Amino acid sequence: YLVRKTYHHRSTINALRKQGIAMPPGWSWVTGHLLILQKYVDQLPSNANVNLAMADLAREFSDTEVFLMDFWPVYQPLLMVYDPDAAGQITAKYNLPKTDMHLHFMKPITGGPNLISMSDQEWKLWRSLFNPGFSTAALTETVPHIVKSVEIFREKLMEKAYAGITCLDDLTTRLTMDVIMKITLDADLNYQHSENRLASALGHITRWHSFWDPRILLHPLRPIIQKYYGRVMDNLIRKELDQRYFELRTGKFARSDDNAGKMRTAKSVVTLAIEAYMTQNQHTDLLQKPQLEEHFARYATHQVRLFLFAGNDTTSSTIMYAYHLLSQHPNALQIMRKEHDKVFGSNTDRASDLLAKQPALLNQCKYTMAVIKETLRLYPPAGTMRAGQPGISLNDRHGNKYPMDDIGAIILHPAVHRNPRVWPRPNEFLPERFLVDPDHELFPYAPAFRPFEQGPRNCIGQTLVYNEIRVALILTLRTFDISPAYDEWDTVKTQQASWFKRFKTRVFGQPVQTVHGDRAYQTEKAGTHPADGYPCRITLAK
Numbered sequence: 001y002l003v004r005k006t007y008h009h010r011s012t013i014n015a016l017r018k019q020g021i022a023m024p025p026g027w028s029w030v031t032g033h034l035l036i037l038q039k040y041v042d043q044l045p046s047n048a049n050v051n052l053a054m055a056d057l058a059r060e061f062s063d064t065e066v067f068l069m070d071f072w073p074v075y076q077p078l079l080m081v082y083d084p085d086a087a088g089q090i091t092a093k094y095n096l097p098k099t100d101m102h103l104h105f106m107k108p109i110t111g112g113p114n115l116i117s118m119s120d121q122e123w124k125l126w127r128s129l130f131n132p133g134f135s136t137a138a139l140t141e142t143v144p145h146i147v148k149s150v151e152i153f154r155e156k157l158m159e160k161a162y163a164g165i166t167c168l169d170d171l172t173t174r175l176t177m178d179v180i181m182k183i184t185l186d187a188d189l190n191y192q193h194s195e196n197r198l199a200s201a202l203g204h205i206t207r208w209h210s211f212w213d214p215r216i217l218l219h220p221l222r223p224i225i226q227k228y229y230g231r232v233m234d235n236l237i238r239k240e241l242d243q244r245y246f247e248l249r250t251g252k253f254a255r256s257d258d259n260a261g262k263m264r265t266a267k268s269v270v271t272l273a274i275e276a277y278m279t280q281n282q283h284t285d286l287l288q289k290p291q292l293e294e295h296f297a298r299y300a301t302h303q304v305r306l307f308l309f310a311g312n313d314t315t316s317s318t319i320m321y322a323y324h325l326l327s328q329h330p331n332a333l334q335i336m337r338k339e340h341d342k343v344f345g346s347n348t349d350r351a352s353d354l355l356a357k358q359p360a361l362l363n364q365c366k367y368t369m370a371v372i373k374e375t376l377r378l379y380p381p382a383g384t385m386r387a388g389q390p391g392i393s394l395n396d397r398h399g400n401k402y403p404m405d406d407i408g409a410i411i412l413h414p415a416v417h418r419n420p421r422v423w424p425r426p427n428e429f430l431p432e433r434f435l436v437d438p439d440h441e442l443f444p445y446a447p448a449f450r451p452f453e454q455g456p457r458n459c460i461g462q463t464l465v466y467n468e469i470r471v472a473l474i475l476t477l478r479t480f481d482i483s484p485a486y487d488e489w490d491t492v493k494t495q496q497a498s499w500f501k502r503f504k505t506r507v508f509g510q511p512v513q514t515v516h517g518d519r520a521y522q523t524e525k526a527g528t529h530p531a532d533g534y535p536c537r538i539t540l541a542k
C-alpha cells in the first residue's frame with residue numbers, strides 16, 4: 001500500500017517537474033524534497049526559525065517567486081510563495097481553506113476547533129461572534145487597561161535598570177499575557193507580579209509544541225503533558241466565562257454609570273461574544289438559563305485558548321524587536337522621543353494619565369506606528385498555510401500556472417517582506433517608508449506588507465497589537481535605554497559551559513550563532529522569540 005501510494009504521489013510531482021514547474025533541484029523519488037532544506041537549516045543556528053532557512057532557499061527562485069516543495073509524507077506538497085500578488089490570490093481571490101494540519105497542530109494548544117483552523121460556515125459564525133470584541137471602538141475603551149499593565153511593566157524595567165544583564169523576554173511575555181487576559185476575559189492575572197496557573201499551563205503546552213521538530217513531535221510524553229495542562233486551562237477559563245455570564249445576567253454593565261463604573265463598561269472580548277450570541281439566538285432567552293450553553297462554552301474556551309496563544313508570544317516578540325531596532329538606530333529613537341514629547345508633553349509621568357483619558361492620542365503618534373510596522377516587516381512573527389482545491393491554479397507573475405488540486409501553499413513572510421523587487425532597500429530599517437506619499441520611491445506596495453495576512457482570514461487581533469505596542473513604547477522609550485548584550489552574554493555562557501560542551505566546541509568548532517550577522521535572530525519558540533530571550537542592558541535614558 002505504502003509503495004503504491006508513494007509511487008502515485010511522486011509520479012504526480014514528477015509530471016509537474018517535467019512540465020517545468022519551479023522547484024529546487026535534487027528532488028528524489030524516495031525522499032522528495034525532504035532533505036533539500038537541511039542544507040539551508042545547517043547554515044543557521046540550531047534553534048533558528050525554519051522560515052529563515054526557507055527564505056534563504058527562496059532567494060534562488062527570484063524569477064518566479066513561487067516554487068514547489070515536496071514534503072510528502074511529512075506534509076502535503078506545498079507551493080512556497082513570496083510574490084505578493086500570488087499571495088493575494090491565495091488569501092483574498094480564492095480565500096483557500098485552512099489545512100487539516102491546522103486542526104492537528106493547534107489542537108494541543110486550543111483543545112479543539114478554533115478560529116485559525118475552522119473553515120466555511122463554522123468559521124463565519126465564530127468570527128462574527130468575536131468581531132465586536134476586536135473592533136476599533138471596543139478596543140479603544142480597553143486602552144486604560146493596557147496602560148495599567150504597561151505601568152507595571154515600567155516598574156519592572158526600573159527594577160532591572162543597572163542590574164546587570166536582563167533577559168527581556170520574560171518581562172515582555174508577562175506583560176502581553178496580562179494584557180490578553182484582561183482584554184479577552186476581563187481577568188486580572190497579575191502575572192507580572194507573581195506566577196499564575198493559567199499562564200504556566202500554557203507555557204508547559206507551548207514548550208512541548210512544535211510545527212515540525214520530530215524530537216518534540218515524537219516524544220511519548222508530549223500528548224500526556226499537553227492533555228493534562230489543557231484540562232487545567234479549560235477549567236480556569238471556564239470559571240472566568242461563567243463569571244462573565246453571571247455578570248451579564250445580573251446586569252452589571254447596565255448599572256455602571258459613574259466614573260469607576262465607566263472603566264468596568266470596557267467589556268471583555270468574551271462578554272461581547274456572549275452578547276452577540278444572545279442576539280443571534282433571540283428566539284431562546286438564553287439569559288434565563290442558570291449556566292452558559294454547553295456547546296457555546298466549550299467552543300468559546302477553545303477560542304480563548306487560541307487568543308492567549310496567538311496574542312501573547314507574537315506581540316511580546318514584536319515589542320522586543322522594536323527595542324532592538326531602535327537601539328541600533330538612535331536617530332529613529334530620537335524622532336520617536338520627540339514625537340512623544342510633542343503629543344504628551346515633556347513630563348513623562350503624565351503620559352499614562354493622558355493616554356488613559358484620551359486613547360485617541362495614540363493616533364497622533366504616526367512615526368511610532370511606522371516604527372512598529374517596519375519592525376513587523378523585518379521580523380514577522382507569523383505566516384499562513386492554506387490547502388489546495390480542485391480546479392484552482394495559482395498564477396505567478398509571468399503567467400505560469402501552478403495547479404493546486406492536491407497541493408497547498410505557504411506564504412513566506414520573511415521572504416515577501418524582504419522581496420527586493422517590491423521593497424526598495426529591503427534589509428534597511430526605514431520607518432519613513434510607511435509615511436511617504438504614494439509617488440515616493442519608498443512608498444510600500446500594500447499587498448507586500450502582510451504580517452497579519454490579508455483577506456477575510458486576516459488577524460482578528462491586529463488593532464489590539466498596534467494599541468498595545470504603541471502604549472508600551474510611548475510609556476517606556478523616554479525613560480529607558482535598552483540595548484542588546486549578546487557579547488557579554490556569550491562570554492559568560494562560554495565561561496559557564498560544561499567540559500563536554502567545551503570539548504565539543506574544540507573538536508567541531510564554534511556553532512553558528514547568527515543569521516546573516518544578526519545575533520538576535522528569530523527562534524523556533526512560538527511567536528519567534530529572539531535568541532536566548534534577548535539578553536540586554538537597561539539604563540535610564542540620557
Ligand code: HEM
Nearest residue numbers: 115307310311314315382383384451452453457459460461
Ligand atoms: C504581532 C502580533 C500578531 C501577528 C503578527 C499575528 C499574525 C497573524 C496572522 C498572519 C494570521 C493569519 C493566520 C493564518 O492565516 O493561518 C493571524 C490570525 C489570527 N490571529 Fe493573529 N497575530 C498577532 C497577534 C494576535 C493577537 C493579539 C490575537 C488576539 C486575540 C490574535 C488572534 C488571531 C486569530 C484569532 C486569528 C485567526 C483569524 C481567523 O482566521 O479568523 N493574533 N494572526
